[in-house]
Amino acid sequence: MKKIGLIGCGNIAETYFKSQDYFNNIKFVACADINQVSADECAKQNNILSMSVDDLLNNEDIDIILNLTIPKAHYEVSERALNAGKHVYSEKPMAIKLSDAKKIIELAKKNKLYFGNAPDTFLGGGIQRSRQLIDEDSVGKVLIGNFIFAFSGVQTFHPNPESWFQEGGGPVIDMGPYFFTALVNLLGPAKNVRARSAKFSDKRIVETGVKKGKEFFVDIPTSFMMDIEFHSGSIIQGFLSFDVQNHARNHMELYGSKGSIIVPDPNMFGGPVLTSKELGTVWEEHSVENMYLGKTNIVNHSGRSNEAPRQSNYRGIGLSEMIYSIENQKPHRCSAELSFHVLDIIETTIKASTINEECEIKSVCSQPAYFSENDVKVLLK
């Protein structure tokens, strides 16, 4: 059994600890954080060892580092772990600069180590069922479409929201990975992007935790609108914003030559998927409740716009699938190649919105292989 050390004991760590209940090859043995108190608390709660970051990286018992630090720190922590001879699975994005992501790919290759990257939500029932329907030609060739992620901002629920409003933050870096990864999984790689962005205020107020009521600066745009053309010929319009109080749109709608498909929330694992062949007809519902990674496992309404009160969250599947791939010497689905292309879409979107010109997305990647129920089954407890 591969042993995992976790670096970054913040908000999302708990979700990864839960993944030990679902998947048969995830075992955390130690954790570390730049803030020793956070590491000590996390270790105590989860009955594992607390170490300094240096000691964790130098510990010969640990095979894999799970990097759950903030985006700005992803590159530094992943690079150190790869240099220490550990496989790495990192939260999204891979790095905040494409040039750093490239160095990670080269380093992993040189040291013959795996590098995996979130999001893994595209491996869930909702996006995989959508993929199956598109591959089966249910809606024909996807011509155009749209997606939205919009709410009033991370300051409403996160006790330390500042980094979401500084370089390395913003809605494209934070939420783009879910939508772009789902789209690349459904349509293949992206070709170019046109975009616009806006910042509507210079300051925000922390709304929860010990810093409640404290003002902080907003350094970057908080709303982005974009059109992305894919190599398949599909053109998809995106809207990512921290400036919306409420909305009632679907997460993602794709319009094909034979019909339309409503793709469920790419930030989660559940469904249903809806399809319709003709204007005015009833939408056909494709439930994912009977899929291993689609079944509802949380009932917890966040109150966020258009977020389902019953949800499916199987985060950790990407890590589990990477571990299986290491052990069976296979390519893994949450690959460096895929996350590099997704980061390229992110960086190119931000660039296009800054220079007001269509920008080419220079990298490509292959569409990840379909993740069948049999592929999932071998990873389950």
Ligand SMILES: NC(=O)c1ccc[n+]([C@@H]2O[C@H](COP(=O)([O-])OP(=O)(O)OC[C@H]3O[C@@H](n4cnc5c(N)ncnc54)[C@H](O)[C@@H]3O)[C@@H](O)[C@H]2O)c1
């Ligand atoms: N919170 C969520 O709901 C959520 C969901 C999905 C993905 N993510 C992603 O997970 C990552 C972490 O998010 P979070 O919400 O847990 O953030 P967080 O701020 O709550 O926690 C990050 C932790 O990393 C530590 N850290 C920062 N720099 C470090 C360094 N150089 N070395 C060691 N430790 C360091 C911090 O002290 C903190 O404890 C982000 O990339 C985020 O995009 C978060």
